[in-house]
Amino acid sequence: MKTPLTKIAFAAATGTVLSLGAIANSAEAASFNFSYTLQNGDILSGMLEGEVQADNDTVIVSEISMASFNDVLGPELTLIESFFEFLTGTPGVPTVSFSGSVMDIIACGTSNCSDGFLFEGSGSLFGTPAYSSGFSYGNTFDNYNPERWQLTAKNVTSVPEPASLLGLLAVGALGIASHRKGSKLKKAE
Structure with a gap:
């Protein structure tokens, strides 16, 4: 089972890769x-x-x-x-x-x-x-x-390319999902 910290690290790594793509594709x-x-x-x-x-x-x-x-x-x-x-x-x-x-x-x-x-x-x-x-x-x-x-x-x-914007939206969605899941785990404890 993945811990919340592992999920946050994965989301951060994914965000970094997608952000680099945003810079390279302008x-x-x-x-x-x-x-x-x-x-x-x-x-x-x-x-x-x-x-x-x-x-x-x-x-x-x-x-x-x-x-x-x-x-x-x-x-x-x-x-x-x-x-x-x-x-x-x-x-x-x-x-x-x-x-x-x-x-x-x-x-x-x-x-x-x-x-x-x-x-x-x-x-x-x-x-x-x-x-x-x-x-x-x-x-x-x-x-x-x-x-x-x-x-x-x-x-x-x-001018960001469309793929770059999609990457930035994905980073935001991962961050929100990770934050909500972390809040639910704290309430369950």
């Missing part, structure tokens, strides 16, 4: 400011929403807002995709990075991308890493240089 949802200075000194800037990846460099982009070129606000960018996927149809995710070394994104106001901008950092599609844009963002093709790219976090919020 995704980093964040807001960022970005800017890119072209060779001629023109500046693209704005804000983006994304999820920092495990390498702590790459960001998968979900939204771009307040994009401007030389401080003139451009049109709303509703289409955010991997440029490689947009061009070839091969699945990909829209990515940027703090270092500027990983850049694969196209941002447009319409599905035909008549106005917007793109970064292709590998050089595999144009023969050189590139920044290219429509009218509102400079109407230019520029050799992309990661040293002219800046990405800074506005705020980072750890």
Whole structure:
């Protein structure tokens, strides 16, 4: 027969394991400011929403807002995709990075991308890493240089995964059950 102390120790150990899972399974949802200075000194800037990846460099982009070129606000960018996927149809995710070394994104106001901008950092599609844009963002093709790219976090919020929340609820339930059983044993004595 298990003693109340054994049950409490088991509940505490289970809670610790589940809590560690809660820490390990968090995704980093964040807001960022970005800017890119072209060779001629023109500046693209704005804000983006994304999820920092495990390498702590790459960001998968979900939204771009307040994009401007030389401080003139451009049109709303509703289409955010991997440029490689947009061009070839091969699945990909829209990515940027703090270092500027990983850049694969196209941002447009319409599905035909008549106005917007793109970064292709590998050089595999144009023969050189590139920044290219429509009218509102400079109407230019520029050799992309990661040293002219800046990405800074506005705020980072750890978002618990659903499995982590379930683990925390289980810890609470075990604690309550253990406490009630301990109270019943004291009354029976």
